[in-house]
Amino acid sequence: DRFHRSLSSHVAIRRQYCNPMTMKVTYYKKPVFIHQGHMQWLWDVDGRRYLDLFAGVATVSVGHCHPKVTAAAEHQLKRLWHTTSIYVYPPLHEYCEKLASYFPDPLKVIYLTNSGSEANDLAMLMARLHTGNFDILTFRGSYHGGSPQTMGLTSNAAYKYPIANGLGCTNTMCPDVFRGPWGGSHCRDSPVQTIRDCGCAQGTQTHRSRGSTHSRCHCMANEQYIGQLKETFATSVPSRIAAFFGEPIQGVGGAVQYPKNYLKEAYKLVRERGGVCIADEVQTGFGRTGTHFWGFQGHDVIPDMVTMAKGIGNGFPMGAVVTTPEIAASFAKGVHFNTFGGNPVACAIASSVLDTIKEDGAQQISLDVGTYLMTELAKFRDKYEIIGDVRGKGLQIGVEMVKDKVSRDPLPAEAMGEIFEDVKDMGVLIGKGGVYGQTFRIKPPMCITREDADFFLAVFNKSIKNYMDRR
Numbered sequence: 001d002r003f004h005r006s007l008s009s010h011v012a013i014r015r016q017y018c019n020p021m022t023m024k025v026t027y028y029k030k031p032v033f034i035h036q037g038h039m040q041w042l043w044d045v046d047g048r049r050y051l052d053l054f055a056g057v058a059t060v061s062v063g064h065c066h067p068k069v070t071a072a073a074e075h076q077l078k079r080l081w082h083t084t085s086i087y088v089y090p091p092l093h094e095y096c097e098k099l100a101s102y103f104p105d106p107l108k109v110i111y112l113t114n115s116g117s118e119a120n121d122l123a124m125l126m127a128r129l130h131t132g133n134f135d136i137l138t139f140r141g142s143y144h145g146g147s148p149q150t151m152g153l154t155s156n157a158a159y160k161y162p163i164a165n166g167l168g169c170t171n172t173m174c175p176d177v178f179r180g181p182w183g184g185s186h187c188r189d190s191p192v193q194t195i196r197d198c199g200c201a202q203g204t205q206t207h208r209s210r211g212s213t214h215s216r217c218h219c220m221a222n223e224q225y226i227g228q229l230k231e232t233f234a235t236s237v238p239s240r241i242a243a244f245f246g247e248p249i250q251g252v253g254g255a256v257q258y259p260k261n262y263l264k265e266a267y268k269l270v271r272e273r274g275g276v277c278i279a280d281e282v283q284t285g286f287g288r289t290g291t292h293f294w295g296f297q298g299h300d301v302i303p304d305m306v307t308m309a310k311g312i313g314n315g316f317p318m319g320a321v322v323t324t325p326e327i328a329a330s331f332a333k334g335v336h337f338n339t340f341g342g343n344p345v346a347c348a349i350a351s352s353v354l355d356t357i358k359e360d361g362a363q364q365i366s367l368d369v370g371t372y373l374m375t376e377l378a379k380f381r382d383k384y385e386i387i388g389d390v391r392g393k394g395l396q397i398g399v400e401m402v403k404d405k406v407s408r409d410p411l412p413a414e415a416m417g418e419i420f421e422d423v424k425d426m427g428v429l430i431g432k433g434g435v436y437g438q439t440f441r442i443k444p445p446m447c448i449t450r451e452d453a454d455f456f457l458a459v460f461n462k463s464i465k466n467y468m469d470r471r
């Protein structure tokens with residue numbers, strides 16, 4: 001039996017045969033040897049159970065091997081595994097019609113792909129063909145894919161290779177109200193407040209940030225960051241652009257949120273320059289932000305294109321681009337073909353995922369359990385010097401770790417690793433992210449309970465205490 005091989009022999013196989021990312025062979029010093037999953041739980045080969053708060057990077061949306069989704073997959077597997085879009089077949093049509101009903105007009109035309117990178121590649125192509133322009137803007141700190149084109153959208157050095165990637169892509173300042181030079185949490189749409197709130201209702205206040213003293217009302221954040229965007233337009237791109245890509249909340253970047261109204265104003269500026277606005281909902285879609293089904297709805301904008309993957313298939317490989325009939329018409333001038341895009345099994349699974357989100361009340365769970373988690377984590381932030389920021393919406397949560405609250409220097413990788421390993425050894429899997437690897441990421445399957453949240457909170461508290469005691 002393959003599980004009777006030792007963990008070390010599996011690590012050796014990984015190093016030799018499976019994309020051996022040299023130093024990063026697995027995520028943990030002592031790797032987790034996963035055998036089985038059910039809903040929010042994973043089991044290793046020795047039967048040890050883990051609470052999965054990372055969900056394979058916000059991918060397992062309704063739960064590992066969710067019985068309803070598994071049944072839908074089984075049903076389709078017995079009938080038809082594959083056919084291409086050359087033929088007419090119901091699972092494709094049923095799914096596209098259903099997915100379209102989740103979007104406001106005019107977002108009604110769907111292209112199915114097999115991954116998020118592929119969806120973003122396609123969106124880049126469509127934006128360029130539709131506008132006749134070439135340049136594309138994204139935020140620093142973002143992750144939009146690892147293909148040579150999407151690597152240009154991605155702005156995190158850890159995922160970049162020294163090749164001519166994403167020609168025509170420019171990465172502009174991320175309006176990060178915690179790590180950036182301006183901001184306070186009332187500027188963003190999060191149930192918790194940061195330590196840097198100035199109480200702007202009373203006007204300008206003096207506050208300390210990153211070791212120096214500033215005197216500015218935090219509500220200026222949006223204007224300041226929009227000013228930065230205007231500077232990028234003036235200095236780094238031609239007067240006409242093809243597109244602007246932005247996640248409603250940055251995922252790999254560490255649940256980074258922007259000031260309220262930022263996206264709305266940015267969309268206006270982009271459209272004035274001939275560009276289309278693209279929301280990458282790979283991590284924020286399918287109810288994860290709790291208040292809305294799509295992250296963009298929390299920003300009161302309607303994009304021209306929405307890209308998605310991960311949670312769309314609850315772990316089954318799939319992606320999609322949703323756009324307007326007008327953009328689709330520009331794209332129809334050539335032939336677009338994708339062998340597996342719209343595969344019947346993928347469509348049956350994705351269709352069942354949409355139904356399950358509704359039936360299980362997953363969006364409401366995201367809102368309730370997510371808000372509870374953030375509220376409790378904010379108490380830890382007030383208690384511990386090394387927790388700089390707690391933020392997010394629903395079950396898309398970031399806990400940014402710092403050396404201390406005045407300098408806000410990122411907690412070094414070694415310290416992050418110690419806490420991370422300790423949390424895992426106590427039975428909880430979380431993620432790491434942020435440009436400096438300084439942010440813990442919590443994005444579980446949307447079936448977790450308040451009891452699970454309490455268990456994690458106890459574990460996290462203990463691991464921080466352990467670290468502080470060792471320090």
Ligand code: PMP
Nearest residue numbers: 115116117143144145251282309
């Ligand atoms: N966009 C975002 C926001 C992502 O987080 C990711 C994956 N981390 C991608 C796109 C790329 O998706 P995939 O790995 O399926 O290509």
